[in-house]
Amino acid sequence: MREPTVVAADYFDTYSVVGLLAVIGVLFVAVAFGAGRLLRPVVPTPEKLLTYECGVDPVGEGWAHTQVRYYVYAFLYVIFAVDSIFLFPWATVFAAPGYGATTLVEMFVFLGFLAVGLLYAYKKGVLAWT
Amino acid sequence: MNDALDVAVRLLLVFVAFLVLPLVVGQTEHKVMAHMQGRLGPMYAGGFHGWAQLVADGVKFAQKEDVVPKDADRRVFQLAPAVALLPYLLVLVAIPVAPGSVGAVVDAGIFFALAVMGVGVLGSLMAGWASANKFSLLGGLRTAAQLLAYELPMLLAAASVAMAAGTVSLTGVLDAFEWWWVPWQIVGALVFFVAGLAELQRPPFDMPVADSEIIFGAYTEYTGLRFALFLLAEYAGIVVLCGLTTVLFLGGWHGPWGDDGLGWLWTLLKTAVLAFVVIWLRVSYPRLREDQLQKLAWTTLVPLALAQIALTGIVKVAIS
Numbered sequence: 001m002r003e004p005t006v007v008a009a010d011y012f013d014t015y016s017v018v019g020l021l022a023v024i025g026v027l028f029v030a031v032a033f034g035a036g037r038l039l040r041p042v043v044p045t046p047e048k049l050l051t052y053e054c055g056v057d058p059v060g061e062g063w064a065h066t067q068v069r070y071y072v073y074a075f076l077y078v079i080f081a082v083d084s085i086f087l088f089p090w091a092t093v094f095a096a097p098g099y100g101a102t103t104l105v106e107m108f109v110f111l112g113f114l115a116v117g118l119l120y121a122y123k124k125g126v127l128a129w130t
Numbered sequence: 131m132n133d134a135l136d137v138a139v140r141l142l143l144v145f146v147a148f149l150v151l152p153l154v155v156g157q158t159e160h161k162v163m164a165h166m167q168g169r170l171g172p173m174y175a176g177g178f179h180g181w182a183q184l185v186a187d188g189v190k191f192a193q194k195e196d197v198v199p200k201d202a203d204r205r206v207f208q209l210a211p212a213v214a215l216l217p218y219l220l221v222l223v224a225i226p227v228a229p230g231s232v233g234a235v236v237d238a239g240i241f242f243a244l245a246v247m248g249v250g251v252l253g254s255l256m257a258g259w260a261s262a263n264k265f266s267l268l269g270g271l272r273t274a275a276q277l278l279a280y281e282l283p284m285l286l287a288a289a290s291v292a293m294a295a296g297t298v299s300l301t302g303v304l305d306a307f308e309w310w311w312v313p314w315q316i317v318g319a320l321v322f323f324v325a326g327l328a329e330l331q332r333p334p335f336d337m338p339v340a341d342s343e344i345i346f347g348a349y350t351e352y353t354g355l356r357f358a359l360f361l362l363a364e365y366a367g368i369v370v371l372c373g374l375t376t377v378l379f380l381g382g383w384h385g386p387w388g389d390d391g392l393g394w395l396w397t398l399l400k401t402a403v404l405a406f407v408v409i410w411l412r413v414s415y416p417r418l419r420e421d422q423l424q425k426l427a428w429t430t431l432v433p434l435a436l437a438q439i440a441l442t443g444i445v446k447v448a449i450s
Contacts, residue, residue: 017234018223018242021141025219028145029212029359036355041195049200051263052350058201058264068271073424077278080432084285087439088241091292094443095450107443111436118432127428 072126076117083114141223144233148219152365153184159409166413187358194354199262202351206260211352211359214253217246218366225373226301228383228393239300240288243374250363251277251329254338257360258348269347272338272420273331279427280328280335286435287322290442291315291378304382312380314445318438319379321431323404326371328423330364332408334415337423372404373397 051058087110094103121127160183164171176182198204221243223233236242251273258270292298294315295306312319328335339347349360376382380400383393418426 014234014236017137017141018220018236020137021144021223021233022216022220024141024145025216026212029216032355032359033208036192036196039192040354041193043195044197046200048197051199051201051261052345053264073275073278073428076428077282080282081285084282084289087286087289088238088292088298091289092296092298094293095296095446097450100447100450104443104447108440111440114436115433118428122429127425 072121076121076126079117080114083110140233144223145219147369148222148366151369152362155365155368155405155409156184156361157181158405159412162406162409163413166410191354191358196354196356197351199351201262203260203262206256207351208356210253210256210260211356211363212253213256214250215359215363215366217248217250218363218370220246221370222366222373224300225370225377226304226382227397229390231394232301235299235301238298240292240298240303240378243300243370244285244288247329247367247370248277248281250367253360253363254331254348257352261348261351263351265344265346265350266348268344269338269350272344273348275420276328276331276335276338276423279424280325280431283321283427283431283435284325284329286432286439287318287325288378290318290435290438293439293442293446300377303378304384307381307384309381309384315379315438315442317434318442319375321435321438322379323371323375325427325431326375327408327411328427330367330371332364332368333412334418335423336417337420340417368405368408369401372401372408375404376400 053059090103093099094107160171161179172180172183174180174183175186198207224236224239224242226232226235254273255270258266258268258273261267291303294311295303297303297306331338339349344350349357352360376397381396382400383389383397385392385396389396
């Protein structure tokens, strides 16, 4: 199956429609915020402007130290997500005439790598909460 | 019809759908939850079964004072609701409703939808960080953790459909659709839907906003219109997720009969049923803990999605 030739200008036409919609969206939010400014009262008091902390005065800074316990997942995610992006262009051609079995084997190699990676993480105890 | 007019009408329809459908889902949620929990729900506003409740809510939100805490990162704080909401408007343009009825035929539709939906989560992260509130920060961190865990199974499940159809265009997927794709891709569909729910932070995946633990997560400091936009983003997200699941896994406008004239009805019906399931899950399941959440994603959904990809590959090569 041959794809018809697509002229770049036509191709970007759809994205200009998307861009137009984005402009409409931004306008919508801007109008909503603008109208809100006209409608609502503004009566700030020092107490009102405090950050909320269960009704008592906030202790220390809001940007407090927190232990990010799942940073290992973040690494896992980056590795996996970057890999899986490559699936999409491949997905459109892998069953084309002349590929068939070869690409299927390639797919299993790819899945194998991912599975081994996941298994390794599992064995290392990364996927269990401490 | 004139090209410019055609585009204008399409964009207008998308925009109207974006404003109306989330409200319909919201009103349905009021009523379905009320019935499932044996109570009345809002009954007063508008007279008949409280149909105008969300309009009344909107009026209230618009009149409420907009408080930005003194310590907050002002600009980021004020911008966050817009960042959370607008991506769903943009995804809506790419979802085909009936043959020829789509806001814009985006060539890399699946890719576009997933990429833009990912931006929506950024709004919650911005809100969580900019509020300078400890609860908000915790909520933001939980949002990030959830995104990391569930973006991947969602991507993999969507890739499986792209493999089946041999295209990444949403209209292309529907053109290639056959009825037996539903049982063939059912595992991928479940993974996609569950992961999508988690990305929207809907119960039972509402750890990031868990009101009994961290007030309202990243949205704790928000009031008035900006808070309303976050709520609208949640419901627009439900519409988009259900629409995408319909198009990718349930055949969109294809039905047992009447594909040509009534295609749009099939799309809306399938989307509505999925939206009902979203509400149903909220009423019936308790909130997952953070570790259960990560465990579900990495040890269940990701392997299932990989298995679905293997199955799709084998079947596709076998039949071609």
